[in-house]
Amino acid sequence: xxxxxxxxxxxxxxxxxxxxxxxxxxxxxxxxxxxxxxxxxxxxxxxxxxxxxxxxxxxxxxxxxxxxxxxxxxxxxxxxxxxxxxxxxxxxxxxxxxxxxxxxxxxxxxxxxxxxxxxxxxxxxxxxxxxxxxxxxxxxxxxxxxxxxxxxxxxxxxxxxxxxxxxxxxxxxxxxxxxxxxxxxxxxxxxxxxxxxxxxxxxxxxxxxxxxxxxxxxxxxxxxxxxxxxxxxxxxxxxxxxxxxxxxxxxxxxxxx
Amino acid sequence: xxxxxxxxxxxxxxxxxxxxxxxxxxxxxxxxxxxxxxxxxxxxxxxxxxxxxxxxxxxxxxxxxxxxxxxxxxxxxxxxxxxxxxxxxxxxxxxxxxxxxxxxxxxxxxxxxxxxxxxxxxxxxxxxxxxxxxxxxxxxxxxxxxxxxxxxxxxxxxxxxxxxxxxxxxxxxxxxxxxxxxxxxxxxxxxxxxxxxxxxxxxxxxxxxxxxxxxxxxxxxxxxxxxxxxxxxxxxxxxxxxxxxxxxxxxxxxxxxxxxxxxxxxxxxxxxxxxxxxxxxxxxxxxxxxxxx
Numbered sequence: 001x002x003x004x005x006x007x008x009x010x011x012x013x014x015x016x017x018x019x020x021x022x023x024x025x026x027x028x029x030x031x032x033x034x035x036x037x038x039x040x041x042x043x044x045x046x047x048x049x050x051x052x053x054x055x056x057x058x059x060x061x062x063x064x065x066x067x068x069x070x071x072x073x074x075x076x077x078x079x080x081x082x083x084x085x086x087x088x089x090x091x092x093x094x095x096x097x098x099x100x101x102x103x104x105x106x107x108x109x110x111x112x113x114x115x116x117x118x119x120x121x122x123x124x125x126x127x128x129x130x131x132x133x134x135x136x137x138x139x140x141x142x143x144x145x146x147x148x149x150x151x152x153x154x155x156x157x158x159x160x161x162x163x164x165x166x167x168x169x170x171x172x173x174x175x176x177x178x179x180x181x182x183x184x185x186x187x188x189x190x191x192x193x194x195x196x197x198x199x200x201x202x203x204x205x206x207x208x209x210x211x212x213x214x215x216x217x218x219x220x221x222x223x224x225x226x227x228x229x230x231x232x233x234x235x236x237x238x239x240x241x242x243x244x245x246x247x248x249x250x251x252x253x254x255x256x257x
Numbered sequence: 258x259x260x261x262x263x264x265x266x267x268x269x270x271x272x273x274x275x276x277x278x279x280x281x282x283x284x285x286x287x288x289x290x291x292x293x294x295x296x297x298x299x300x301x302x303x304x305x306x307x308x309x310x311x312x313x314x315x316x317x318x319x320x321x322x323x324x325x326x327x328x329x330x331x332x333x334x335x336x337x338x339x340x341x342x343x344x345x346x347x348x349x350x351x352x353x354x355x356x357x358x359x360x361x362x363x364x365x366x367x368x369x370x371x372x373x374x375x376x377x378x379x380x381x382x383x384x385x386x387x388x389x390x391x392x393x394x395x396x397x398x399x400x401x402x403x404x405x406x407x408x409x410x411x412x413x414x415x416x417x418x419x420x421x422x423x424x425x426x427x428x429x430x431x432x433x434x435x436x437x438x439x440x441x442x443x444x445x446x447x448x449x450x451x452x453x454x455x456x457x458x459x460x461x462x463x464x465x466x467x468x469x470x471x472x473x474x475x476x477x478x479x480x481x482x483x484x485x486x487x488x489x490x491x492x493x494x495x496x497x498x499x500x501x502x503x504x505x506x507x508x509x510x511x512x513x514x515x516x517x518x519x520x521x522x523x524x525x526x527x528x529x530x531x532x533x534x535x536x537x538x539x540x541x542x543x544x545x546x547x548x549x550x
Contacts (some may be wrong), residue, residue, distance in 0.1 A: 023390035034433035108490030
């Protein structure tokens, strides 16, 4: 008898995997269904993918989503990199600083979203892409911070010290030694921040002004208007992009140190 | 760069701390303040109003035409439903998450990594899209409803827009948060303890109850917190899979900023959600301290 094996755990685990993946498989397979009534399968086709490519509303929402994710992830990564360099070595209030940096992970998103909305309106700021970029930057910080911090943790601090012993100044030793070693962590953090921003619905839902819909907000309003095969196709595209980017991030995180 | 390490550290931390202070700290303070004001004006808030607890009183009491206060339970019911729904989801996640984590811990190194990847991938995909997938499965002309109808005919069965559909969607959304902390505990578990219990004549279920579960308690607590808290503030799942009778806190907050346009009352509801979350976290911290002693 193997002490590590418990009866039924294997069956339940397989059941949970089915539970996790059946909805994804159903969604993806319906997106290739030629029939307009989404429940009747006629034959495989790429019709709906053609439709979404030609849809101007989806084109502009995609463009908004990409610009938003690129700006927010870049800003969050730069901010998180600086913070990670500061917290790499222990100091008295490090725990408190890290708690503040990770605050966006703990707070309910809907609360932060409505609070930010009220701030912008109280200040008289026009809602739009700009307000979304600011709000996304804030909640992307922990997603960029954690992989960079993990990479720094495993790095040998003495390389930088050696460079300085060889008369490199602080900036030069950072640019020529620390930064290249840190690069996979930075890219992993950027990718996670990018995916988080790209997939975000709630914050964008409250902060998007007229005419600046993002892809998830567009999907939500389409679902509310009625289920169509186009939604299946665009949802599948979003799924594939997220999975690819997250796999990339995991791969970068595991690169040889 | 300056030579003083404390100044240098402060300089590096400033952008991050400032961003979070301005874009999260300040809005939260404004939220508290607005929750004490009244609705009005073009922006939805009467800025000149004297601060009062009126919005919080409105959660429970309603003013009748003649000025007497009568009990209004509609918001309390929604609050209670959110808590119950979060509790049910946490229970379901534990029921299914515990066996999965236990099974994963007994696998070989490569299989474990594979399972970890399979469990985390759904977490990183779009929450909206994942809940939408359940909408397709559960709707009246979906294959699940048709299959049930085929086995026991009697007209289409309503699977959507009820508490069960919301529970399925919420469990689907947050199950990985339960599995991962549990797995972390089981991965480090000293299996010789189970052997010892076995040698001392404990049956398998007794060893599970008296040895494994008590040691897994920190993981169970962490996982429960990670599932319970996002469930409390859930919006997407009840908005897509629930109906008018399954509203949760997140839905009525959104309504105050949408159709009802009563921002101060919405702010008060958001503060209640924050308070509830803090209460749960403090309870958990107290419990953990007691355990250590």
